[in-house]
Amino acid sequence: MDRLIASLDPEERGHISESIVDAVRAVPRHHFIPDVGLVRDDDGERYLIDRQADPDAWYRAVYGPNGIVTQLDDGATPLTALKGDFTSSASEPATVADLLNQLGPEPGHRVLEIGTGTGWTAALLSHLVGGHGEVTSIEVDPQVAEQAAKNLSYAGFHPRLLVGDGALGCMDGEPYDRVHVTCGIREVPYAWVEQCRPGAVIVLPWHPGYGDGVVLRLEVQDDGTAAGRVVGFASYMWMRAQRPGSQETAETTRWYWTALDPRALGDLCNGADLAISALTGLESSVSSGVDDDGEYWRMVVAPAGDPGSYAVATWRPGRTRHAVQQVGDRPVWDEVLHAYARWVSWGEPSWERYGVTVAPDGQSIWLDTPDNVLRRQEA
Structure with a gap:
């Protein structure tokens, strides 16, 4: 005891x-x-x-x-x-x-x-x-x-x-x-x-x-x-009753490059994570890992309402640009990067500054005061 x-x-x-x-x-x-x-x-x-x-x-x-x-x-x-x-x-x-x-x-x-x-x-x-x-x-x-x-x-x-x-x-x-x-x-x-x-x-x-x-x-x-x-x-x-729904695999896939090291998103503070949540509405947990070749990958998955959309960014040693595999129609990785940039523009607020208001018609996620709404979720 x-x-x-x-x-x-x-x-x-x-x-x-x-x-x-x-x-x-x-x-x-x-x-x-x-x-x-x-x-x-x-x-x-x-x-x-x-x-x-x-x-x-x-x-x-x-x-x-x-x-x-x-x-x-x-x-x-x-x-x-x-x-x-x-x-x-x-x-x-x-x-x-x-x-x-x-x-x-x-x-x-x-x-x-x-x-x-x-x-x-x-x-x-x-x-x-x-x-x-x-x-x-x-x-x-x-x-x-x-x-x-x-x-x-x-x-x-x-x-x-x-x-x-x-x-x-x-x-x-x-x-x-x-x-x-x-x-x-x-x-x-x-x-x-x-x-x-x-x-x-x-x-x-x-x-x-x-x-x-x-x-x-x-x-x-x-x-x-x-x-x-x-x-x-x-x-x-x-x-x-609120578990994330299962996803089907989308048919469309495209590849492109990103300048942002995906490892940097794994090191963000919780204030950045809350901003990304509020601005993008992403529902599924982010996953990441390191493969046998030392390559780091990070996956972001869209909500069940956007079936099959996800993105995987991969860091490889010695590279200054990093490959992004975008599956589905929703540009998930781009949304995360834009939300991250907005968080930086706000002065990188910490997690204590975020709040929620719950009303009969839904809930609002806000920064600093209930009047500064970042995202409105309808009931």
């Missing part, structure tokens, strides 16, 4: 309140971790922890700093395969503590949680709001929800648990004081805002498209909107 507590306040995050630390001490994490889990080491390699085969290693992982994957491919692939998409987990303790710290739940609050997962955060929230508060937690996966209910009951916590689409919220528990989201979101469902009182806080892992995920903290306004800024970083598994 001491090792886990020590991991909650890394230097790159803000100070975690004593109430959050006390909650982590009061809710043993091992009650919420299955006997077999999947962990990634510092190099990204996957390995299993098995309580029966090696209990000491299992406990070290449970009370260590890493997230523990509990499901692959929505349950279609066993963890022992070590391959597949992560679809449910017990998140990294420091990230959980950071999001709860931003949320600021207090005794007596009514809290809506989107994504029960293992149940650990629902237990932490139950401890934080106390006996006069109420926690409603929604999980889309029936099997995950069933196990979470068992975990919570065994640990002595009894939040209200529902199975369903968390994007819809829960109307018969409103008005909420806090909304805690445990899955990656691109577009904030207005239902969460609508079901909150004015002054309520919504904290979520926001995946705007290009680059890494961030933490968004919104406050509900008297006019029925919610607005707030990026307050940190977090990469979570997608909410199932």
Whole structure:
């Protein structure tokens, strides 16, 4: 436990309140971790922890700093395969503590949680709001929800648990004081805002498209909107209703040269990534790598609404120009470069200067103030 507590306040995050630390001490994490889990080491390699085969290693992982994957491919692939998409987990303790710290739940609050997962955060929230508060937690996966209910009951916590689409919220528990989201979101469902009182806080892992995920903290306004800024970083598994769609391969391909070293885009700060997300609307994650010949490549993929469009730029040693393969009709690489240039022209604003407003008709991404809208997304 001491090792886990020590991991909650890394230097790159803000100070975690004593109430959050006390909650982590009061809710043993091992009650919420299955006997077999999947962990990634510092190099990204996957390995299993098995309580029966090696209990000491299992406990070290449970009370260590890493997230523990509990499901692959929505349950279609066993963890022992070590391959597949992560679809449910017990998140990294420091990230959980950071999001709860931003949320600021207090005794007596009514809290809506989107994504029960293992149940650990629902237990932490139950401890934080106390006996006069109420926690409603929604999980889309029936099997995950069933196990979470068992975990919570065994640990002595009894939040209200529902199975369903968390994007819809829960109307018969409103008005909420806090909304805690445990899955990656691109577009904030207005239902969460609508079901909150004015002054309520919504904290979520926001995946705007290009680059890494961030933490968004919104406050509900008297006019029925919610607005707030990026307050940190977090990469979570997608909410199932908002997962990027699959792409078909386009038939058209063209090649051309770019003067910008594609490696430079991999070294950009998060402020640039947020600008590119806002200005281009790219939805899919950027991928990159180095092949056996030492060539670096970087791929950018268009949203599902532009089927098959993507671009791959390749750096080769000794070259001053770099090849771009553009597939499909949308000039994805050019859009990224133009957005990057605009970010530079703004004075290279950092990530803390970006925010979002959520209204009944959609959400707006802005820089510095809600009036300076970079992109409007219709509901």
